Amino acid sequence: MKQIHAGIIGLGRAGQMHLNNLMTMPDIKIVQVADVFIENISEKLNGMGITNQTRDYHELLSNPEIDTVFIFTSTDTHEEIVTAAAKAGKNIFCEKPLSMNQHEEASLNVLQAVKDAGVKLQIGFNRRMDHSSEMFMKMFATARLGLLRLLRLHHVILTYSLTI
Numbered sequence: 001m002k003q004i005h006a007g008i009i010g011l012g013r014a015g016q017m018h019l020n021n022l023m024t025m026p027d028i029k030i031v032q033v034a035d036v037f038i039e040n041i042s043e044k045l046n047g048m049g050i051t052n053q054t055r056d057y058h059e060l061l062s063n064p065e066i067d068t069v070f071i072f073t074s075t076d077t078h079e080e081i082v083t084a085a086a087k088a089g090k091n092i093f094c095e096k097p098l099s100m101n102q103h104e105e106a107s108l109n110v111l112q113a114v115k116d117a118g119v120k121l122q123i124g125f126n127r128r129m130d131h132s133s134e135m136f137m138k139m140f141a142t143a144r145l146g147l148l149r150l151l152r153l154h155h156v157i158l159t160y161s162l163t164i
């Protein structure tokens with residue numbers, strides 16, 4: 001498998017958790033990281049051998065060595081950064097949600113930019129591989145649930161409550 005040359009944007013609570021996990025994966029090389037408050041975590045990053053650090057995510061996106069970006073910034077930045085990453089030709093993993101904008105068009109515009117760029121995008125949904133989530137997706141795909149208007153997930157030991 002080809003090694004992924006990664007850039008990480010956003011190193012707060014979720015970003016640091018993901019960083020620790022990514023560091024254990026031999027298929028991933030962390031090339032550069034970015035956070036507007038990079039100085040808060042700089043020493044820890046140096047200790048992990050991650051010395052290529054920047055405050056400016058645009059600088060990371062223009063790094064030709066990076067083929068994939070992991071976006072763990074605050075939710076209100078996802079639309080902007082995912083769009084910029086797609087335009088820079090990077091494959092993208094972004095923490096949920098894609099957009100905070102209640103108008104569906106905002107998310108569709110981001111998805112269009114991703115499609116136009118021909119890059120891959122995955123949104124971090126922590127129960128994607130969960131058996132009960134897979135069961136729900138099968139029911140949805142086979143139209144057993146009808147038209148989906150609203151999905152509310154409560155995860156309490158393998159129990160879902162669905163509001164449709």
Ligand SMILES: NC(=O)c1ccc[n+]([C@@H]2O[C@H](COP(=O)([O-])OP(=O)(O)OC[C@H]3O[C@@H](n4cnc5c(N)ncnc54)[C@H](O)[C@@H]3O)[C@@H](O)[C@H]2O)c1
Nearest residue numbers: 010011012013014015035036037072073074075095096126
């Ligand atoms: N899937 C899950 O279960 C799960 C769990 C926790 C958080 N999240 C998501 O992860 C995201 C981050 O959450 P968090 O709790 O880590 O937030 P946080 O505030 O702890 O961290 C966000 C980080 O992004 C940085 N940042 C903000 N704007 C930036 C920019 N323009 N350029 C570079 N860095 C920037 C901030 O400085 C901060 O360090 C949120 O969208 C949240 O919804 C998902």
